[in-house]
Amino acid sequence: MKRSKNRWRSVIGPGLLAFYTRHIAFWLLLSVMAYWMLLDNTVVRSFAERRWDVPARVYASPLELYEGARLGTDYLESTLLQLGYQRQSSIDAPGRFSRTRDGFAIFSRGHNYPDGAEPARRFNVHLVNGSVADLTEVETNKSLPLARLEPIEIGTVHAKTFEDRVILALSDTPQIFLEILIAVEDRRFSHHFGIDPMGIARAAISNVMAGNINQGGSTITQQLVKNMYLSNERSYRRKFRETLMAISLERRFGKAEIIEAYINEIFLGQDGNRAIHGFGLGARYYFGKLLADLNLAEMATLIGMVKAPSTYNPQRHADTARKRRDVVLILLREQGVIDNDAYDHAIASKLIARGRTSLRRSKYGAFIELVKVQLKRDYRDTDLQTAGLRIYTTLDPRVQQAATETAGATLRNVEQRKELEANSLQTAMVVIDPRTAEVKGFIGGRSGSGAGFNRALYATRPIGSLVKPFVYLAALEQTERFNVLSMVHDETVNLTFASGEVWSPKNYDGIAHGQISLRQALAKSYNLATVNLGLKVGVENVAARLEKIGLNRDVEDFPSLLLGAVDMTPLEVAQLYQAIANDGFKVPLRAIRSVGDAQDRILTRYPPRVEQVIDAAPVYLAQYLLVRAVSDGTAGAVAKELREQLPLAGKTGTTNGGRDSWFAGFGGNYLAVVWVGRDDNGATGLTGASGALTVWIDLMRRIGITAFQFGRPEHLRWEWVTPSGDFVVSENCPRAIRVPLALPHGLPVQRHCELRDPIEYGLWDRVRGLFQ
Amino acid sequence: MGSCSGVVSVSEHSRGLVLVVASTIILQLGACAHGPTAPIEDRAKDHATLSLSIDPEPSIDDEITTDRLAPRVSSRSGLIRSTVAPERTATRQLLATSDVAMAAGNYVAAAASLDRAIRLTPNDALAWHKFAKLQFAQRDYAQAKATAQRSNVLPNATPALIAANWILIADIEQIIGDKPAARAAYAKARTQVKALDNTIGQDQDAGGNLPFSE
Numbered sequence: 001m002k003r004s005k006n007r008w009r010s011v012i013g014p015g016l017l018a019f020y021t022r023h024i025a026f027w028l029l030l031s032v033m034a035y036w037m038l039l040d041n042t043v044v045r046s047f048a049e050r051r052w053d054v055p056a057r058v059y060a061s062p063l064e065l066y067e068g069a070r071l072g073t074d075y076l077e078s079t080l081l082q083l084g085y086q087r088q089s090s091i092d093a094p095g096r097f098s099r100t101r102d103g104f105a106i107f108s109r110g111h112n113y114p115d116g117a118e119p120a121r122r123f124n125v126h127l128v129n130g131s132v133a134d135l136t137e138v139e140t141n142k143s144l145p146l147a148r149l150e151p152i153e154i155g156t157v158h159a160k161t162f163e164d165r166v167i168l169a170l171s172d173t174p175q176i177f178l179e180i181l182i183a184v185e186d187r188r189f190s191h192h193f194g195i196d197p198m199g200i201a202r203a204a205i206s207n208v209m210a211g212n213i214n215q216g217g218s219t220i221t222q223q224l225v226k227n228m229y230l231s232n233e234r235s236y237r238r239k240f241r242e243t244l245m246a247i248s249l250e251r252r253f254g255k256a257e258i259i260e261a262y263i264n265e266i267f268l269g270q271d272g273n274r275a276i277h278g279f280g281l282g283a284r285y286y287f288g289k290l291l292a293d294l295n296l297a298e299m300a301t302l303i304g305m306v307k308a309p310s311t312y313n314p315q316r317h318a319d320t321a322r323k324r325r326d327v328v329l330i331l332l333r334e335q336g337v338i339d340n341d342a343y344d345h346a347i348a349s350k351l352i353a354r355g356r357t358s359l360r361r362s363k364y365g366a367f368i369e370l371v372k373v374q375l376k377r378d379y380r381d382t383d384l385q386t387a388g389l390r391i392y393t394t395l396d397p398r399v400q401q402a403a404t405e406t407a408g409a410t411l412r413n414v415e416q417r418k419e420l421e422a423n424s425l426q427t428a429m430v431v432i433d434p435r436t437a438e439v440k441g442f443i444g445g446r447s448g449s450g451a452g453f454n455r456a457l458y459a460t461r462p463i464g465s466l467v468k469p470f471v472y473l474a475a476l477e478q479t480e481r482f483n484v485l486s487m488v489h490d491e492t493v494n495l496t497f498a499s500g501e502v503w504s505p506k507n508y509d510g511i512a513h514g515q516i517s518l519r520q521a522l523a524k525s526y527n528l529a530t531v532n533l534g535l536k537v538g539v540e541n542v543a544a545r546l547e548k549i550g551l552n553r554d555v556e557d558f559p560s561l562l563l564g565a566v567d568m569t570p571l572e573v574a575q576l577y578q579a580i581a582n583d584g585f586k587v588p589l590r591a592i593r594s595v596g597d598a599q600d601r602i603l604t605r606y607p608p609r610v611e612q613v614i615d616a617a618p619v620y621l622a623q624y625l626l627v628r629a630v631s632d633g634t635a636g637a638v639a640k641e642l643r644e645q646l647p648l649a650g651k652t653g654t655t656n657g658g659r660d661s662w663f664a665g666f667g668g669n670y671l672a673v674v675w676v677g678r679d680d681n682g683a684t685g686l687t688g689a690s691g692a693l694t695v696w697i698d699l700m701r702r703i704g705i706t707a708f709q710f711g712r713p714e715h716l717r718w719e720w721v722t723p724s725g726d727f728v729v730s731e732n733c734p735r736a737i738r739v740p741l742a743l744p745h746g747l748p749v750q751r752h753c754e755l756r757d758p759i760e761y762g763l764w765d766r767v768r769g770l771f772q
Numbered sequence: 773m774g775s776c777s778g779v780v781s782v783s784e785h786s787r788g789l790v791l792v793v794a795s796t797i798i799l800q801l802g803a804c805a806h807g808p809t810a811p812i813e814d815r816a817k818d819h820a821t822l823s824l825s826i827d828p829e830p831s832i833d834d835e836i837t838t839d840r841l842a843p844r845v846s847s848r849s850g851l852i853r854s855t856v857a858p859e860r861t862a863t864r865q866l867l868a869t870s871d872v873a874m875a876a877g878n879y880v881a882a883a884a885s886l887d888r889a890i891r892l893t894p895n896d897a898l899a900w901h902k903f904a905k906l907q908f909a910q911r912d913y914a915q916a917k918a919t920a921q922r923s924n925v926l927p928n929a930t931p932a933l934i935a936a937n938w939i940l941i942a943d944i945e946q947i948i949g950d951k952p953a954a955r956a957a958y959a960k961a962r963t964q965v966k967a968l969d970n971t972i973g974q975d976q977d978a979g980g981n982l983p984f985s986e
Binding site for chain 1: 862866884887891915925926
């Protein structure tokens with residue numbers, strides 16, 4: 001080696017060597033400068049143009065508080081806790097509540113709703129018998145007509161990076177938090193120029209002593225650069241880049257801007273495939289609170305996590321996290337950031353992290369999928385994933401919770417009672433408000449998890465007898481030909497198709513019941529009567545009705561359609577029944593109320609869009625028939641179990657062998673469609689009544705269905721008529737029946753009461769009726 | 773919102789004005805119902821000749837034991853709210869807010885309050901009527917007509933409100949250019965108003981001054 005070096009020297013001579021050395025040094029310096037300028041340019045530009053990927057946040061409908069609102073004590077408390085409210089004796093700051101003798105004292109946080117800001121305010125809620133009796137604002141001591149809590153977040157729409165954060169402005173960050181952060185991570189932050197030579201020296205010594213690189217000595221600026229632009233590798237090369245970039249950043253941007261970016265960028269752990277970034281989301285994810293609401297111990301825990309987020313995760317490693325927190329607290333006391341009292345109090349406090357509930361994902365998964373389907377019509381994926389949109393949905397957490405519980409508990413009962421294999425049944429439920437068509441609850445499967453197949457949205461199944469009301473509706477629209485008492489033949493049907501195939505449907509009980517009224521035929525769900533009626537009306541008319549009412553699916557007008565040989569999803573069924581429950585006014589089902597941007601400006605509103613698809617009077621008659629199915633028919637269990645809430649309306653549906661058990665029913669405030677069956681389409685032996693109906697009743701009891709209120713169609717009149725619905729008679733006639741009739745009903749008036757058997761009194765009575 | 777004994781005067785056939793008048797009547801009557809000088813309910817009960825499109829108290833046929841099936845109205849005119857459901861307080865507040873926004877031409881704010889009112893009390897015919905008026909103001913005529921019709925069928929739609937809905941529908945038909953339909957709609961409004969005329973009695977001129985003569 002030595003010799004060769006000497007030989008070089010002898011060849012080029014001492015003067016030349018000096019020349020080359022200077023040259024090399026010059027070029028080296030130049031290339032470093034060039035490299036730096038390049039980096040500088042990139043860093044400065046990208047930092048100036050930085051935009052955080054903020055996923056769209058999806059919110060449930062907020063809890064509205066007003067006099068008369070139905071609300072239980074337990075539910076209000078659980079909502080407050082879910083929103084991260086703290087139960088305390090004095091409610092001196094937003095986000096706190098206390099229980100009073102007959103209600104709650106709440107200091108709400110307020111929320112910028114797209115339809116108007118809800119201020120943070122202190123009020124008392126007085127609950128009596130499960131509803132709000134009184135709402136009083138504390139400051140003014142006046143009654144408050146209306147207040148709402150913040151909405152519960154039920155999901156997010158992520159980009160592929162799965163970064164999630166809650167953006168915080170520096171002004172929203174508590175001063176003490178910043179002081180702690182700087183004390184722990186970068187004591188000389190306000191003085192250095194991006195790197196801290198003292199810190200580096202200290203770290204270097206420690207590294208040399210330890211024999212490897214384990215201490216960073218990184219400033220906040222360096223950490224920010226590393227988080228934003230560099231990989232996680234620990235090498236001198238990366239360290240070198242980091243140093244240059246940190247200096248660049250400091251040269252061009254102020255300390256405030258740097259620390260604000262840091263607060264939002266810092267990585268704080270992983271929740272499944274979602275990456276938790278920033279202290280805003282950190283506070284919410286680990287403690288269920290806003291950053292401003294954290295106490296000293298919680299702040300210390302969160303800041304302590306920066307060093308190694310997964311090691312010091314307070315949810316998974318409570319002990320390690322607490323030790324780290326204590327280290328931080330000791331450091332803070334040493335540096336004089338906190339006094340002894342604060343220290344004593346904080347160090348003695350228990351570390352309580354929010355439970356690791358991935359609940360929100362599982363419980364709301366099916367609904368979020370529905371929301372995404374609706375969003376895709378109006379928004380691009382990238383906007384949803386990165387622009388921090390706020391999606392305000394129609395979901396009622398109370399209904400969703402009840403539906404999830406029902407799906408589990410009631411199906412278990414059904415399986416036990418019917419001696420079916422455990423967990424063999426599946427279900428789907430759609431709960432809506434029939435007037436506004438808002439989807440209040442949505443269950444895609446039994447576990448309630450969104451991970452599985454979303455049956456409410458995607459499973460198409462034959463609807464069986466659920467189709468029947470539409471057959472009767474098509475008949476009743478011909479007001480002069482049919483009324484609810486019109487007679488129809490419940491007798492054997494044999495239809496021979498062109499193929500030579502013969503179709504001969506049967507009644508469920510195997511018996512033909514002869515001449516019966518429409519209202520009895522539907523209440524008892526007789527197949528033969530329905531087929532005969534449908535053939536009179538015309539299968540193509542029934543198919544046309546379904547399409548007009550809102551079925552977006554080609555319907556073949558085979559006679560088997562009359563018995564429900566048409567596949568639909570539970571969501572589609574809900575849309576059809578919505579039009580019936582809503583007096584013939586179809587409103588497209590909606591999962592979203594509005595979409596706002598990250599600054600809470602409204603982008604899109606989705607108000608109810610009403611379309612009258614059938615005249616209200618025949619729909620009234622169909623509602624009447626469905627009420628009869630509950631009071632006097634196949635849905636009789638409803639009348640028994642929900643006696644206080646009557647009238648309620650509904651229809652059972654069953655397909656062969658109980659492959660599908662359906663119930664669609666409604667009252668005043670809710671309409672719900674329930675499907676029960678097996679994923680392999682196997683027979684369950686259940687009828688609509690023994691399967692889906694049981695689930696429906698249980699669900700309605702939990703969510704509190706109210707009585708159905710009939711509308712007041714212009715072309716409808718209640719009249720006393722003969723038992724066969726042929727004549728209008730005086731109410732004093734002994735066998736007269738009062739029924740709703742759609743106008744024009746074309747019934748002659750009969751002024752006497754000689755009512756004989758419907759078959760017997762024939763032409764003469766009619767003629768006489770005409771002239772009297 | 774005019775006084776109870778006040779006269780609503782309308783100079784001529786002005787469609788816009790008709791709407792305003794109809795609304796005024798509703799508000800006025802609503803106010804009168806609670807006012808000290810107007811024992812309307814008592815008088816209304818005495819009016820045996822009154823005919824409404826819906827029989828107010830139909831009884832139920834033999835097989836149905838519950839009487840909740842049939843529609844009810846609190847008074848013959850349907851004008852007087854017998855009991856104001858407590859949640860209506862919140863709705864009324866929201867409707868008032870939306871009225872103010874509407875008057876200022878701020879349709880976005882009006883829509884926000886109306887949406888919320890309809891969500892709280894989806895059965896409220898007045899809320900849907902106001903929603904129809906908003907859609908009309910935004911020139912969404914097909915929607916406005918459907919919404920007005922929706923409002924008409926709701927259980928708590930009063931004759932006065934139904935009249936206002938028909939006038940709105942008639943206005944829409946005129947704008948669309950369907951004169952027979954407009955005429956028919958005005959006629960329906962008139963039927964409702966005639967019923968009101970009977971209930972209001974002689975000391976109130978509101979009915980007599982309506983510009984409904986052709």
